[in-house]
Amino acid sequence: MSMEGCVHLSEFKSTKGTQPFRLIYSFFVFCTSKAARQQKAKWCVCSVCGNHSPRLHACLHCVHFACYQGHIQDHSTSMQHNLVVDVEQGQILCMACGDYVYDLEVGRIAQACKEKFRRSLGLDTQYRAWEPDAVEMTLLQAHPKRRRPAANSTIGLRGLINLGNTCFMSCIIQALTHTPLLRDYFLSDKHVCQFNNDATRCLVCEISRLFQEFYSGNKAPLILHKLLHLIWTHARHLAGYEQQDAHEFFIAALDVLHRHCQGNPPSNGDSTHTCSCIIDQIFTGGLQSDVVCQACNGVSTTIDPFWDISLDLGPCPYGTSKADKTVPTSLADCLDRFTRPEHLGSSAKIKCSGCQSYQESTKQLTMKKLPIVCSFHLKRFEHSNRLHKKISTFISFPEHLDMTPFMSNRRNNNNNHNGVTTHPTDINNRYSLFAVVNHVGNLDAGHYTAYVRQHRDQWYKCDDHMITRATIQDVLQSEGYLLFYHKQILEYD
Amino acid sequence: MVQAVGGSGGIGRVGVDGSILSSLASPETLDLVAQMISQELLDDAILNVVFEVHQSVKTGLMMLELGSLEEEHKFLQVNAEGLDVFGQAPIKKQHECICPSCSRNLAASRFAPHLEKCMGMGRNSSRIASRRIQNSTKENSHNHTGGSDDDDDDDDWVIDRKRKKRDKNSPRRSKNAKLKSDSISSSSSVESTLASGTTEEKRAILKQICGVISEHTHKMCTRSLRCPQHSNEQRQAVRDQVLNGSGGETTTRAADSTSRSLGDAEDMHVDIDGLDDGQLASSWDNDHSNTTSPADSTSTNNSTSSLAKRSGNKSKKKSSSKSSKSSSSSHGSLLD
Numbered sequence: 149m150s151m152e153g154c155v156h157l158s159e160f161k162s163t164k165g166t167q168p169f170r171l172i173y174s175f176f177v178f179c180t181s182k183a184a185r186q187q188k189a190k191w192c193v194c195s196v197c198g199n200h201s202p203r204l205h206a207c208l209h210c211v212h213f214a215c216y217q218g219h220i221q222d223h224s225t226s227m228q229h230n231l232v233v234d235v236e237q238g239q240i241l242c243m244a245c246g247d248y249v250y251d252l253e254v255g256r257i258a259q260a261c262k263e264k265f266r267r268s269l270g271l272d273t274q275y276r277a278w279e280p281d282a283v284e285m286t287l288l289q290a291h292p293k294r295r296r297p298a299a300n301s302t303i304g305l306r307g308l309i310n311l312g313n314t315c316f317m318s319c320i321i322q323a324l325t326h327t328p329l330l331r332d333y334f335l336s337d338k339h340v341c342q343f344n345n346d347a348t349r350c351l352v353c354e355i356s357r358l359f360q361e362f363y364s365g366n367k368a369p370l371i372l373h374k375l376l377h378l379i380w381t382h383a384r385h386l387a388g389y390e391q392q393d394a395h396e397f398f399i400a401a402l403d404v405l406h407r408h409c410q411g412n413p414p415s416n417g418d419s420t421h422t423c424s425c426i427i428d429q430i431f432t433g434g435l436q437s438d439v440v441c442q443a444c445n446g447v448s449t450t451i452d453p454f455w456d457i458s459l460d461l462g463p464c465p466y467g468t469s470k471a472d473k474t475v476p477t478s479l480a481d482c483l484d485r486f487t488r489p490e491h492l493g494s495s496a497k498i499k500c501s502g503c504q505s506y507q508e509s510t511k512q513l514t515m516k517k518l519p520i521v522c523s524f525h526l527k528r529f530e531h532s533n534r535l536h537k538k539i540s541t542f543i544s545f546p547e548h549l550d551m552t553p554f555m556s557n558r559r560n561n562n563n564n565h566n567g568v569t570t571h572p573t574d575i576n577n578r579y580s581l582f583a584v585v586n587h588v589g590n591l592d593a594g595h596y597t598a599y600v601r602q603h604r605d606q607w608y609k610c611d612d613h614m615i616t617r618a619t620i621q622d623v624l625q626s627e628g629y630l631l632f633y634h635k636q637i638l639e640y641d
Numbered sequence: 642m643v644q645a646v647g648g649s650g651g652i653g654r655v656g657v658d659g660s661i662l663s664s665l666a667s668p669e670t671l672d673l674v675a676q677m678i679s680q681e682l683l684d685d686a687i688l689n690v691v692f693e694v695h696q697s698v699k700t701g702l703m704m705l706e707l708g709s710l711e712e713e714h715k716f717l718q719v720n721a722e723g724l725d726v727f728g729q730a731p732i733k734k735q736h737e738c739i740c741p742s743c744s745r746n747l748a749a750s751r752f753a754p755h756l757e758k759c760m761g762m763g764r765n766s767s768r769i770a771s772r773r774i775q776n777s778t779k780e781n782s783h784n785h786t787g788g789s790d791d792d793d794d795d796d797d798w799v800i801d802r803k804r805k806k807r808d809k810n811s812p813r814r815s816k817n818a819k820l821k822s823d824s825i826s827s828s829s830s831v832e833s834t835l836a837s838g839t840t841e842e843k844r845a846i847l848k849q850i851c852g853v854i855s856e857h858t859h860k861m862c863t864r865s866l867r868c869p870q871h872s873n874e875q876r877q878a879v880r881d882q883v884l885n886g887s888g889g890e891t892t893t894r895a896a897d898s899t900s901r902s903l904g905d906a907e908d909m910h911v912d913i914d915g916l917d918d919g920q921l922a923s924s925w926d927n928d929h930s931n932t933t934s935p936a937d938s939t940s941t942n943n944s945t946s947s948l949a950k951r952s953g954n955k956s957k958k959k960s961s962s963k964s965s966k967s968s969s970s971s972h973g974s975l976l977d
Binding site for chain 2: 201202203236237239247248249250277279280285288289291292293294295296297298300301302303305307309310311312313314348365367369371373374376377380381608613614615616617
């Protein structure tokens with residue numbers, strides 16, 4: 149792979165250095181200041197026809213602008229000035245070679261100017277395709293085989309051996325390994341270990357290794373004994389073999405992963421004490437809690453981070469209104485109930501900062517910040533008043549979910565107007581289902597299975613080591629215990 | 642190469658000066674200007690991609706990234722009844738793994754329960770620890786009733802596990818717990834058989850299990866006769882030893898461990914975890930000193946716990962208050 153442009157460009161650089169590039173880039177291509185932009189608008193016209201287009205080029209040897217419709221070519225042949233630069237794209241055209249040429253050093257100068265240019269206009273960082281560095285380049289050369297999993301390929305799927313009632317772990321691992329953003333993170337080898345890559349100590353390294361295993365093409369089921377050992381070592385409260393709840397395991401696994409990820413300490417400027425680790429980037433959202441004093445209507449607002457949302461299924465125990473009596477039948481119902489103002493009752497008076505006295509109040513939870521992966525936990529296991537039962541009612545959940553109605557700004561508006569307002573749904577709040585964990589059986593004897601999405605729209609049922617094809621109908625008709633949704637559109641920041 | 646991209650020539654010329662504003666007055670020119678701007682933006686966007694591709698081709702990066710494709714047919718999914726997507730039938734093969742904690746090789750399907758004990762975790766760990774302490778103090782005082790204490794603890798353990806199951810949503814626990822309590826009675830017969838039974842009875846037991854005594858744990862292997870971990874020579878050696886009566890201490894210890902691990906004999910794997918060598922040896926020695934084996938009497942209590950209640954005082958007078966307590970408590974657990 150060539151890093152040098154061409155002989156003509158190299159010759160030019162050796163006689164004049166890189167300063168001409170810097171000047172031209174920062175003044176006429178990627179203007180880094182307002183003054184430069186004004187200069188560019190004034191000067192960058194074709195010196196022959198006076199047009200701004202098409203594809204205006206600047207001569208590198210002298211101050212001369214001309215369009216690509218013959219005029220820059222004319223200048224080049226008459227003056228023997230071989231090198232010209234496109235003033236919009238910044239690419240260098242060598243007339244002697246008859247083609248655009250790419251030089252690593254010049255490319256870096258252009259990139260630096262471009263970033264400065266975008267910042268000066270208040271624009272975000274632009275997406276750039278991955279470019280291998282020197283090490284990656286040699287690796288690519290040494291390993292020419294490429295794998296491109298087709299839609300009907302088994303790559304990315306792996307059965308997991310049950311280690312003795314460990315289906316709660318298998319189903320969570322299946323959900324995690326099929327989380328698109330987490331997969332991209334690990335397959336692009338982004339994890340920097342704080343334990344010197346000691347896979348016997350770092351859970352993140354172990355998950356990273358799992359991704360390698362899932363995508364290795366090996367068809368034999370995996371044995372997750374090391375993972376179980378690591379989680380039990382780092383989350384002692386799980387108390388071993390008796391821990392059977394997939395939801396509890398999911399939260400514990402995220403917690404251990406989050407602790408092992410903390411290569412970067414929480415960024416200093418951030419007031420929301422958010423951690424920059426991949427787990428927090430993907431799974432952490434912000435839940436706003438508004439407590440309204442019934443006496444003075446004063447609102448006290450707090451925002452708490454969350455990894456998942458636990459939703460009640462049974463009838464509301466102390467609700468009075470009609471809405472509280474109805475049993476939810478869909479995920480939307482559950483979320484509606486979750487974000488509804490709740491009267492805290494006369495027994496739970498809270499000191500209001502407005503009237504400086506203990507008053508009855510209402511509390512409302514809303515979504516302040518949505519995570520990239522939104523996990524919902526349907527509380528199917530009820531433990532109250534010495535009564536332990538499983539709620540098996542069917543809760544419908546959609547393949548695509550819009551969280552806009554449950555956002556803080558939206559929900560609070562609705563309360564004020566008390567009517568159906570037709571806000572345009574924000575496209576950034578749209579989610580797609582990618583994994584569902586199911587519990588079959590009852591409290592005494594049961595089994596966990598998972599449905600996962602792979603290859604964009606294909607579904608698979610994971611029952612320990614058995615992976616079989618499923619349809620979206622199978623998934624949507626299943627009972628649902630944990631539901632995992634992924635954002636449809638991601639923003640670069 | 643890029644020269645093929647022509648750009649949007651032929652779009653009307655608009656002066657840079659004030660004429661822009663005046664020309665915007667008429668809808669036609671407004672349309673024309675709008676079209677020109679959108680054309681230019683589009684050209685720009687296209688050109689951006691063109692240059693990106695051109696650069697990666699020219700620098701050779703594209704070829705490098707493309708590489709040569711792997712054969713895909715190796716990874717095609719199978720869609721057949723009874724098979725998974727890999728084309729595999731439900732596994733019959735036992736998978737094994739090495740415990741990261743104690744480096745023992747064991748069946749994957751038994752790993753979680755093993756690890757719990759191996760790491761000394763869970764609610765049983767304190768129980769095991771306290772049992773150990775209790776035993777070591779007893780060894781010093783020399784006046785205890787031997788294995789019955791030990792089995793009492795086991796009994797307690799069973800109840801606790803059952804109770805736990807109710808609290809948590811733990812499936813498949815009841816079966817396990819039941820098996821454990823049942824096995825104590827059945828296993829104790831094996832234990833006594835191997836200790837004092839006739840040669841015929843010993844032979845019958847050794848027809849069912851591998852029986853090789855591990856060098857590390859000094860316990861008997863309770864897997865099937867075709868257990869892959871031990872050779873036929875090893876098995877033969879054990880049989881010679883046991884049947885010829887030259888085993889002595891080793892045999893009885895092995896027998897003891899066999900009896901306890903038979904609780905899991907259905908899985909044909911050694912449950913070697915909850916046991917303590919020293920403790921076993923000491924309890925076994927005591928069993929020998931007593932004419933009536935305490936292990937036997939406890940097992941009777943266990944197996945007939947429900948009957949014991951019915952037969953009431955007719956049950957053996959010699960059963961201590963401790964064992965009767967254990968029988969009633971195990972009865973309670975059955976009611977649960």
